[in-house]
Amino acid sequence: MITVVRRRPVLVLIALIVWTKPLNDSRQISYRILDASANRAAEGIRTIEEFARFGLEDSDSAGAAKALRHELAAALSRLNRAELLTARDTEADVGTTLQTAAEYSRTEIADVISAAAERVQQSLRVLEEYGKTIDVEFARRIESLRYRAYTHHRRIELQALAHRRTRRLADAVLYLLIDCGSSEVTFVETIRSLSQAGVDVFQLRDKQASDRELFERAKVGVAIAKDCGALFIVNDRADIALSAEADGVHVGQDELPAIMARRVLGGGRLVGVSTHDIAQVHQAIADGADYIGCGPTFPSTTKSFDAHAGTAFLKQVHEETRQTPRPAFAIGGINPQNLDQVTACGFHRIAVTAAINDAADPAAAARALRRGLVG
Structure with a gap:
């Protein structure tokens, strides 16, 4: 009897272990x-x-x-x-504390x-x-x-x-063309400092750079511009813009048509077009351009033109695109001294190169231009 009494609890315990259903089956x-x-x-x-x-x-x-x-x-x-x-x-989920x-x-x-x-x-x-x-x-x-x-x-x-x-583009007033810079460090510092000074859009334009250098700089520029809340556009090269995941491409009248650039880029990216007369403006809008550059307004040290559309063209664009509005940037030779002539035409967006890049203090020049555009 003593032996049986001692073993019975053991048998019961074994039975419980064998027949109790595991909680986590x-x-x-x-x-x-x-x-x-x-x-x-x-x-x-x-x-x-x-x-x-x-x-x-x-x-x-x-x-x-x-x-x-x-x-x-x-x-x-x-x-x-x-x-x-x-x-x-x-309560028992260990994943709720993993972040x-x-x-x-x-x-x-x-x-x-x-x-x-x-x-x-x-x-x-x-x-x-x-x-x-x-x-x-x-x-x-x-x-x-x-x-x-x-x-x-x-x-x-x-x-x-x-x-x-498109939301950032709608808010953009100051657009700057930049080259690849003397080094990646300089390139990054340029974007960071000038975005803080008020540049909303950067366009990479460097006719002397190789395709590889353009691509490498564009990749870096895209990341830095996004971090700074700016847009990054590649000039002419829709293929590089797409590969570098840029915000878009800008084309001129002698480059890939806007409608074909859109086909290369696909949806979700911006296509900008330079225009020099009102017919080109209407064609760019018909081709689905997200924004247009209008000019040249004044003689430029960056790019030479046989003729200058002048401020009369800006007034014409301002009047004739009221029904089909697109962000329009005045281009060509704009600087702090002639900016008031641009704004008098109803234009409060500009794209510049030398006015900022060639200034003794580029950041100060950017701030001055922005003040002239938005007050």
Whole structure:
């Protein structure tokens, strides 16, 4: 009897160990992952939908996002809701305390949309893979949804980038042409100091540089300009602008037509066109130019012209583009001494080179020009 009494608790304990269901079995783990991923996907889609609705005011993009959200909900209805809720354990989720600096690095709306799109796509993939362990038909539906999300998110991200660029362009008044500089360090310092002094747009124009040097400088310039809140444009070369992920390209009347430059760049980037008469202005607008340069207004030390359109051309552009407005920058020989003649024509945007680059104090020259444009 004594022996039996001593062993009985051991047998009971063994039985409990053998027959007690583990708290984290395979099915529960899958449901916990599915619940978290479903929430992330739905939140990401809603983030994108709100931008399409209130930012872009694009009913097609907003409707596409809404359709994705409802299709996700329909697919999730195949799963056991009670098991999803039971598996949820936010307090015990070790991931809630894991954070990176990038999670709070959202300098603009385009960054928010990009992060949301990546979150949705990754979450849908997780739903698809772990869903296979619960319901194969659910996984198939999620797979189809994931591919549609790729297409929709490509469109919305391009729209977000275009929104950022057009918004900055709309606010831009001072546009500066720069070359590659004597070194990368000098190039970077130029962009940083002059953006702080009021330059809104930088255009890389260097006829002496090799393609490789232009590309390398453009890559650096894009990053620095974005960090400074400025736009970075490449002169003439749509291929380099695209490869370096620049904000756009600027073409003249002898270079690639604007409509072809747009075809090279695709959506989301800016195309600017230099114009010298009103017919060219109307053609640039018809070709979909995002902005135009108008001139030459005065003789220039940077580029020679057989004739100068002068301030009369600026007045004509100001009057004749009221119905089809585009940001228009006066170009050619503009400096602090003749700036008032430009603004008198209704132009409060200028593109310059020597007025800043050749000044004894380029930053001071930039500030002076900006004051003359915006007061």
